[in-house]
Amino acid sequence: MADTLFTFIHSMGFYHLTVGNLIMWLISFALMFLAIRKGYEPLLLIPIGFGIFIVNLPLTNLMENHQILHIFYHYGLEWELIPPIIFLGLGAMTDFGPVIANPKTLLLGAAAQFGVYIAFFFALGLGFTIPEACSIGIIGGADGPTTIFTTVALAPHLLGATAVAAYSYMALVPVIQPPIIKMMTTKKERLIRMKQLRPVSKRQKIIFPLVTCGLVCLFVPASAALMAMFMLGNFFRESGVVERLSGTAQNELMNIVTIFLGIAVGGTMSADAFLTPKALMVFAMGLVAFSFSTIGGLCLAKLMNVFSKEKINPMIGAAGVSAVPMAARVVQKMGAAEDPRNFLLMHAMGPNVAGVIGTVVAAGLFLTMAQ
Amino acid sequence: MSVWPEALKIFTFGFTSVFFILGALSLSVVITRALLGKFGAAPKKG
Numbered sequence: 001m002a003d004t005l006f007t008f009i010h011s012m013g014f015y016h017l018t019v020g021n022l023i024m025w026l027i028s029f030a031l032m033f034l035a036i037r038k039g040y041e042p043l044l045l046i047p048i049g050f051g052i053f054i055v056n057l058p059l060t061n062l063m064e065n066h067q068i069l070h071i072f073y074h075y076g077l078e079w080e081l082i083p084p085i086i087f088l089g090l091g092a093m094t095d096f097g098p099v100i101a102n103p104k105t106l107l108l109g110a111a112a113q114f115g116v117y118i119a120f121f122f123a124l125g126l127g128f129t130i131p132e133a134c135s136i137g138i139i140g141g142a143d144g145p146t147t148i149f150t151t152v153a154l155a156p157h158l159l160g161a162t163a164v165a166a167y168s169y170m171a172l173v174p175v176i177q178p179p180i181i182k183m184m185t186t187k188k189e190r191l192i193r194m195k196q197l198r199p200v201s202k203r204q205k206i207i208f209p210l211v212t213c214g215l216v217c218l219f220v221p222a223s224a225a226l227m228a229m230f231m232l233g234n235f236f237r238e239s240g241v242v243e244r245l246s247g248t249a250q251n252e253l254m255n256i257v258t259i260f261l262g263i264a265v266g267g268t269m270s271a272d273a274f275l276t277p278k279a280l281m282v283f284a285m286g287l288v289a290f291s292f293s294t295i296g297g298l299c300l301a302k303l304m305n306v307f308s309k310e311k312i313n314p315m316i317g318a319a320g321v322s323a324v325p326m327a328a329r330v331v332q333k334m335g336a337a338e339d340p341r342n343f344l345l346m347h348a349m350g351p352n353v354a355g356v357i358g359t360v361v362a363a364g365l366f367l368t369m370a371q
Numbered sequence: 372m373s374v375w376p377e378a379l380k381i382f383t384f385g386f387t388s389v390f391f392i393l394g395a396l397s398l399s400v401v402i403t404r405a406l407l408g409k410f411g412a413a414p415k416k417g
Contacts, residue, residue, distance in 0.1 A: 103400040110393040117382050124378050133378070203407055204400075211399050219392045354393065361392050365385045 016058035020271025027274075028052035028266070031164070040171035044144065044262050048164060051266015062267060069267035072260045077152050077159070082261045083145035084229040089254030090145075090356070091233025092246045094324070096208050098350035101197040105316070105347075107300060109354025112320025113362045114296025115140030119289030126281050131155050134366035136282055139166045140289025141359030142173070142323040148265065149226060150363045154370055160269035161279040165286035173326045176287070177294050178334060181318050184298045189305075190338045192313040194347045202238070209234040216361060222371075223364025230360065293321045297351060312347070319348040322355040 009015055031049035035042035055062055055069060062069040076082040099105055120137030128136060131154035138150045139162055147166040151159045169176065181190075213231035217224040236246040268274075301317030315334055319327040328348035335344040 100400055100404075103397040106393040106397040106400075107390065110390045113386065113389050117386050121378065121382065124374055130374055130377060130381070134381075201407065204403060207403050207407075208400070211403060212396060215396055215399060216392060219388070219395075357396070358389055358393055361389050362385065365388055366381070369381050369385065 013058040020275050021056040024052055024056040024271045041167050043258055044167050047259055047262025048266040051263040052269045055267045055270050072264040073267055076260045076264050082257045083149040084225045085257045086145040087226050087230040088233040089250045091230040092237045092250040094353055097200045098346050099354055100200045100204050100208055102350050105350030106354040108297050108317045108320040108351035109358040111300035112293045112297035112355050113358045115289040115293030116362050118292040119285045122288050123285050131370045134370045135162050136285045138363050139286040140293040142170050142321040143359040146359050146363045160274050161282040163265040165283050169286050169290045170323045173323045174330050177318055177330050180294045181315055185314050189314050192311050193342050194313055197346055205238040220364035222367040223360045226360045294318045316348040316351055320351040320355040322359050324352050328352040
């Protein structure tokens with residue numbers, strides 16, 4: 001009788017709960033709280049948080065071979081299927097009009113990759129290997145799917161930490177960026193008004209995804225999976241003749257893969273894998289990456305003003321970190337706080353979407369050189 | 372073996388390549404606009 005009782009108790013998850021599991025539950029509750037109460041990236045943080053919770057329920061073995069979370073992880077992430085599909089949806093949602101109207105904003109998107117490389121160096125200094133440092137650096141691009149795509153290829157054991165760091169910092173853009181922008185710019189610079197963007201023809205918008213896809217994929221073939229899908233989604237949108245496909249890419253399909261992505265990322269965050277000094281260092285490096293990316297964009301914008309007759313408001317450089325459209329909204333809000341009649345949103349959208357292209361290029365280069 | 376020479380190569384080549392590629396893209400936008408201006412219809416608000 002006692003033996004049966006002991007076996008019964010032993011078969012329960014309660015018996016096998018560890019302090020690590022409880023800590024991970026707290027982390028999952030914190031992410032879900034931020035999503036529900038504060039509205040921070042709820043579409044991702046809810047499934048990630050729940051994924052963390054269920055993977056830390058002892059004896060459920062949801063990440064073992066052929067179990068549900070492992071299936072999502074294996075076919076969705078290890079096969080690198082989900083990030084390109086998310087990019088298809090992002091492309092269908094993105095208007096490249098501001099970039100086409102003011103193409104020099106593409107350079108601001110490039111400058112905002114500065115943090116990616118700074119964090120890469122910092123990570124190496126902390127003892128990470130080159131592939132790990134690349135996966136950590138790419139957090140600075142503030143682009144979740146690209147971070148996941150790079151990490152799965154280069155350092156899959158860091159996936160949980162890099163993905164959660166990327167999405168957490170993206171959600172914290174309105175908190176992280178304003179003090180850096182204020183520190184790096186003068187009041188006079190923040191008051192600069194920019195001329196209204198010129199109109200962009202439909203024909204230019206249709207040609208842009210084709211040219212971008214061809215050019216980037218020829219330069220960096222390793223980025224083709226993300227870039228091709230990003231531009232295909234945009235081509236759906238701009239062609240104007242496949243509204244059903246465009247709608248599916250940005251709504252139903254995107255929603256479905258977002259569920260799989262979130263739960264698969266959460267599934268990688270078991271206590272054994274996540275509660276390590278390395279994971280904490282990844283979070284710290286993510287903040288470094290994000291801050292320096294903001295600084296990189298601001299510095300190039302200021303430099304452009306030295307050589308250009310037509311001044312740009314340097315704050316739009318900060319929007320070069322992807323985080324679309326949150327980073328652009330931060331710039332608009334800060335501009336309006338200085339001068340309520342200064343409308344910077346569309347100007348900031350240029351570097352913002354250019355930042356997405358820049359991050360994909362940086363990721364492709366990392367994959368080419370570090371794999 | 373030290374990782375720093377390799378890291379420096381990744382930084383130098385990587386960061387300049389990002390600028391080069393986005394610069395080329397920027398140039399292609401300008402060229403497309405010029406070609407459409409020359410051979411296409413007048414731009415309409417899209």
